[in-house]
Amino acid sequence: MKLINTICALFVMAALLSGCSSNTTKDGLPDGQNTLADSGYNTIDADGTKITEINLDKNISAAEALMQTAEFSDPSSPLSRRVIYFEYDSSQVINEFIPIIEAHGHYLMANPNQRITLEGHSDERGTREYNIALAEQRAKAVYKMLQLIGVMGKQVDIVSYGEEKPVELEHNDDAYALNRRVELVYK
Amino acid sequence: MIKLTKIISVLLLGLNILTFSQLLRAELTIEITEGVQSAHKIAVVPFAAPQGEKLATDVAQIITQDLAGSGYFNVLARDEMLTYPTQAAQVKFRNWAAIGQDYLVIGFIKKDNNLYHIQMSLFDVYKKEQLKSLRITVEATALTRAAHHLSDAIFQKITGIPGIFTTRIAYVTSRVQENKQRLYNLYVADYDGSNALSIAQSKEPIMSPAWSPDGLKIAYVSFEHKVSEIFIQTLTTGERTSVAKYKGINGSPAWSPDGQQLALTLSKDGNSDIYILNIADLSLRKLTKSWAIDTEAAWSPDGKQIIFTSDRGRRPQLYMMPGNGQGLAKRVTFDGDYNARGSFSADGKTLLMVQGAQGNYRIAVLDLATRTNTVLTDGPLDESPSFAPNGQAIIYARRKGDKEILSTVTLDGQTKTDIESVTAKLREPAWAPRK
Numbered sequence: 001m002k003l004i005n006t007i008c009a010l011f012v013m014a015a016l017l018s019g020c021s022s023n024t025t026k027d028g029l030p031d032g033q034n035t036l037a038d039s040g041y042n043t044i045d046a047d048g049t050k051i052t053e054i055n056l057d058k059n060i061s062a063a064e065a066l067m068q069t070a071e072f073s074d075p076s077s078p079l080s081r082r083v084i085y086f087e088y089d090s091s092q093v094i095n096e097f098i099p100i101i102e103a104h105g106h107y108l109m110a111n112p113n114q115r116i117t118l119e120g121h122s123d124e125r126g127t128r129e130y131n132i133a134l135a136e137q138r139a140k141a142v143y144k145m146l147q148l149i150g151v152m153g154k155q156v157d158i159v160s161y162g163e164e165k166p167v168e169l170e171h172n173d174d175a176y177a178l179n180r181r182v183e184l185v186y187k
Numbered sequence: 188m189i190k191l192t193k194i195i196s197v198l199l200l201g202l203n204i205l206t207f208s209q210l211l212r213a214e215l216t217i218e219i220t221e222g223v224q225s226a227h228k229i230a231v232v233p234f235a236a237p238q239g240e241k242l243a244t245d246v247a248q249i250i251t252q253d254l255a256g257s258g259y260f261n262v263l264a265r266d267e268m269l270t271y272p273t274q275a276a277q278v279k280f281r282n283w284a285a286i287g288q289d290y291l292v293i294g295f296i297k298k299d300n301n302l303y304h305i306q307m308s309l310f311d312v313y314k315k316e317q318l319k320s321l322r323i324t325v326e327a328t329a330l331t332r333a334a335h336h337l338s339d340a341i342f343q344k345i346t347g348i349p350g351i352f353t354t355r356i357a358y359v360t361s362r363v364q365e366n367k368q369r370l371y372n373l374y375v376a377d378y379d380g381s382n383a384l385s386i387a388q389s390k391e392p393i394m395s396p397a398w399s400p401d402g403l404k405i406a407y408v409s410f411e412h413k414v415s416e417i418f419i420q421t422l423t424t425g426e427r428t429s430v431a432k433y434k435g436i437n438g439s440p441a442w443s444p445d446g447q448q449l450a451l452t453l454s455k456d457g458n459s460d461i462y463i464l465n466i467a468d469l470s471l472r473k474l475t476k477s478w479a480i481d482t483e484a485a486w487s488p489d490g491k492q493i494i495f496t497s498d499r500g501r502r503p504q505l506y507m508m509p510g511n512g513q514g515l516a517k518r519v520t521f522d523g524d525y526n527a528r529g530s531f532s533a534d535g536k537t538l539l540m541v542q543g544a545q546g547n548y549r550i551a552v553l554d555l556a557t558r559t560n561t562v563l564t565d566g567p568l569d570e571s572p573s574f575a576p577n578g579q580a581i582i583y584a585r586r587k588g589d590k591e592i593l594s595t596v597t598l599d600g601q602t603k604t605d606i607e608s609v610t611a612k613l614r615e616p617a618w619a620p621r622k
Contacts, residue, residue, distance in 0.1 A: 127528040
């Protein structure tokens with residue numbers, strides 16, 4: 001009895017979650033993308049008896065589904081590149097990344113309900129709070145370019161993590177170069 | 188007698204946090220990595236334990252570690268002692284003079300129901316006289332704390348400077364859990380990192396802990412809501428108030444000496460600037476108005492000046508301006524190509540900072556009167572320096588191989604200790620003011 005209740009609860013939960021998701025995916029995402037099976041909510045195995053652990057974090061959000069579309073995942077598409085790298089102690093956008101920012105700007109222009117977060121990051125050298133400020137400047141440099149293209153301010157959030165969230169944990173120049181970045185996170 | 192009661196209450200508090208603290212204490216190691224030769228020579232003889240009891244806490248060993256780590260003492264190794272007196276009548280001064288000792292500490296512990304009476308005596312070997320005698324009564328859980336109190340008494344008697352052995356620190360840890368998720372904690376601990384108690388925990392970064400001048404509250408930055416936010420938390424009650432949650436950066440909280448205001452960094456108006464927050468009504472006053480990064484504010488001890496980091500001259504340097512905003516910011520650092528996170532010594536005469544030169548980041552002090560710049564540490568990635576309440580040592584965070592650890596260094600740069608954890612990265616130490 002308890003088991004059935006749990007299963008029911010899970011279905012309700014999954015339905016609610018996919019419902020929420022489809023609200024936010026009007027632009028671009030095919031309907032029904034977030035089915036129970038797609039969203040990591042496989043709670044019953046083949047013979048229908050076993051409940052597996054639910055990990056809410058594994059729910060595929062609308063944004064994650066969008067990122068799996070060809071437009072965002074095909075390496076030949078500039079939209080597949082969503083990290084902008086910077087020089088040491090600099091927030092100036094390097095020329096080679098301008099076309100990538102432009103591509104995202106045009107996408108956001110065409111999809112005015114789509115929102116993104118620009119996450120600013122730095123390498124570990126120097127002080128933590130200075131790096132927060134520096135990494136925010138980087139995110140704002142990207143934001144300024146998006147604005148020039150015509151992206152609306154309400155589509156873009158900025159958060160700076162400074163050196164708190166490195167992608168590379170080594171302590172050398174190669175790792176530092178990969179950690180000095182702005183990530184374009186679709187929501 | 189008042190002192191005794193105080194110690195007991197301190198340790199009763201310790202009892203409550205024991206379950207939390209055991210976790211971290213077990214994996215923290217504290218090591219004195221460099222000592223000095225030109226220091227007072229002192230012997231701390233093992234204290235006699237109560238009859239028929241083997242104590243888990245070695246009081247003399249804690250005193251030894253405290254004094255050795257202070258930079259003021261060269262402490263005799265136990266196996267070099269010829270005798271092990273525990274009472275004044277057993278002391279033969281010529282024995283200790285013969286092996287070059289200046290001072291001698293002996294003691295014994297007696298048990299009375301659940302209370303331990305620790306009797307300590309300090310002697311001047313050459314004058315052949317007792318300098319101090321002290322008795323402290325505590326419960327078993329407070330023996331460590333009591334040992335630190337004895338260290339303070341010995342240190343002050345010989346050097347004339349207040350000890351730091353009963354002071355506390357705050358620091359942030361980051362560890363990767365079994366589920367691969369990062370977990371951040373804000374800890375409050377004894378000055379040597381032991382007896383740590385987590386006061387805040389989050390899957391998102393915690394940063395920049397700052398003690399209130401009365402030592403009762405800590406302001407810090409938390410990303411727990413995926414954006415930066417500044418909280419003030421009362422240590423005893425755990426009560427927490429959000430004081431800054433503006434769009435953009437909410438960072439670098441720094442208490443004014445009177446505890447009424449918080450200098451902080453906000454970017455709500457475009458770029459990072461220093462603001463002064465009135466804690467009572469949360470009203471804001473904008474202090475810096477430059478196009479550049481202004482952050483990492485700290486107050487002068489008289490509350491009149493604010494030191495901060497700015498890249499208005501292209502690279503980060505320290506600038507100083509009146510806290511009331513009536514006056515221009517003046518650049519104060521010219522050594523090295525990167526100077527950041529400045530703070531004042533308690534007498535206001537010295538600036539402490541992170542100094543970068545040729546990619547090497549070290550801790551430096553600048554004497555404001557003589558303009559003498561002294562580098563205290565070796566780098567390459569030293570940060571977050573904080574003065575001890577007696578101004579004689581600094582705690583900071585550094586890299587050691589792949590680890591992030593805390594280190595202390597005395598102002599003469601000669602004595603260093605490391606505090607490290609097996610599983611966690613330790614960072615952003617902040618030394619609490621003396622209450």
